[in-house]
Amino acid sequence: MLILIGLGMKFDDLTLQAVDYIRGADVVYIDTYTNIYEDYSKLIELVKSKKYKLAGRNDLEGDSISRIVEEASRWNVAILVPGDPLIATTHEALRVEAVRKGVKVVVVNGLSIATLAFSRTGLHFYKLGRTITLTYNRESAEYVVNAIYDNISRGLHTLVLLDIKVEESKAMSIPEAVEILLESDKKGVLGERVAVGIARLGFSNEFIVADLTENLGNYAYPPPPHSIIIPGDLHFMEIESLRYNCRLPIGVYEKLAGGRI
Numbered sequence: 001m002l003i004l005i006g007l008g009m010k011f012d013d014l015t016l017q018a019v020d021y022i023r024g025a026d027v028v029y030i031d032t033y034t035n036i037y038e039d040y041s042k043l044i045e046l047v048k049s050k051k052y053k054l055a056g057r058n059d060l061e062g063d064s065i066s067r068i069v070e071e072a073s074r075w076n077v078a079i080l081v082p083g084d085p086l087i088a089t090t091h092e093a094l095r096v097e098a099v100r101k102g103v104k105v106v107v108v109n110g111l112s113i114a115t116l117a118f119s120r121t122g123l124h125f126y127k128l129g130r131t132i133t134l135t136y137n138r139e140s141a142e143y144v145v146n147a148i149y150d151n152i153s154r155g156l157h158t159l160v161l162l163d164i165k166v167e168e169s170k171a172m173s174i175p176e177a178v179e180i181l182l183e184s185d186k187k188g189v190l191g192e193r194v195a196v197g198i199a200r201l202g203f204s205n206e207f208i209v210a211d212l213t214e215n216l217g218n219y220a221y222p223p224p225p226h227s228i229i230i231p232g233d234l235h236f237m238e239i240e241s242l243r244y245n246c247r248l249p250i251g252v253y254e255k256l257a258g259g260r261i
Contacts, residue, residue: 002072002098004085006110009202011039018108019046025078027071028052029060033166034090035082036225038203043080055079056167060091069098084112113227116201117159120208122241123196127232129156134177135163136170141184148230149187155233162226171224174199175217178228182214190214194256196229196246197221210246212261 003021007014014022022028028047030040032054037043044052053059060068060079071077079091085107086092098105118125129151134144144160151158160181162172174197182191191214199207199221209219216228231238239257242248248256255261 001076001104001106002069002094003076003078003106003108004091004095005078005080005108006084006112007037007043007080007082008111009038009083009116010204011042013111013202015108015110018110021076021106021108022046022078022080024076025050026075027077029055029068029077029079031055031060031079031081031091033057034088035164036166036171037082038200047080060094065094065097068094069101069103072098072103073101081110084110084114087112087114111202113161113198113201114159117198117227117229120201120206120245121196121198121210121229122245123157123229123231123238124235127155127157129154129158129232131159131161133161133163134172134180136165136172138180141180142186145181145184145186145190148181148190152189152193152230152232157232158230160228160230162224162228164225172226173224174219174221174226174228177226178213178217181228190230192261194231194234194242194248194252194261196231196242198227198229199223200225201227208246210242210248210252212252 005018028050033056095105130147132144132147148158162177164171193213195213195216196210197216205222207222243253
C-alpha cells in the first residue's frame, strides 16, 4: 500500500489518522524538498524505529517512482509531505503509477497554505483567483504580474507563492518578491495597492501583515517560507479583517474603507 500523508506546517498539525498510518508503515520517506517544515526532529523521533529516509527530489521523482511503487506492492510505504501531499501535484505521478499497477493508495490530507492563508487573514476564500508562484527566474515575473492583473480585473484575490529551493538552501523572502513585482509592474498599479505579507504560516513564529505593496518589504519578517496575497475587490468585512487580523496601518485602513485606494 502507498500512503501519501500531509504533515501540515508543524508536528502538532498531524491528524490522528496520519499518526495511525505512520505507525503502521513499514517504510517511510520524508519529503525534505517541496517545502520547509518546522519539526523534522519530532517527526524523526516518531519514525526512528522504522526504515526511513530523508528524501530529496531524486528519491521520490523520475526513475524512483517505479521503485517506490514496487515497494508499495509488498509493504506499507508512507510518503510524508509538508502541507498537503497533493495540493501542489508534485507527487501525483506516484499516485497515478501506483493505481496503474494495481497498488492500493491512501491519501491523508494535511493543512495547506491554500486554506490557512485565507483562514488566518480573513479574506474570502471563494474570491481566490489563480494561484501563482514567483520564482527566481526574472523572466517569469512578467507572467506572474499578468496573472495578478487578470485576477484584479475580475475582482479576485491572488495568492503568490514564493520560490523555495530547499536543496540549494535558498528561499525567496517577501522583500525580494516585492522588489521583483514592482520592477515588473509595467502598469504601475501594484505599488499603491494593499497586499498581505505572510511569513512562516502555521509555524510557531507566524507573522502576517497588510500594507501597501510598496511598503510590504519594510517589515522584519521571520525566515521563509513566505507568501503574498494581492487582494481583488474587498468586502467591507475583509477590510476590517485586514485591519484587525493583519495589522493594516490605520492610515491605509481609513483610505481603503473610504474608497480612496
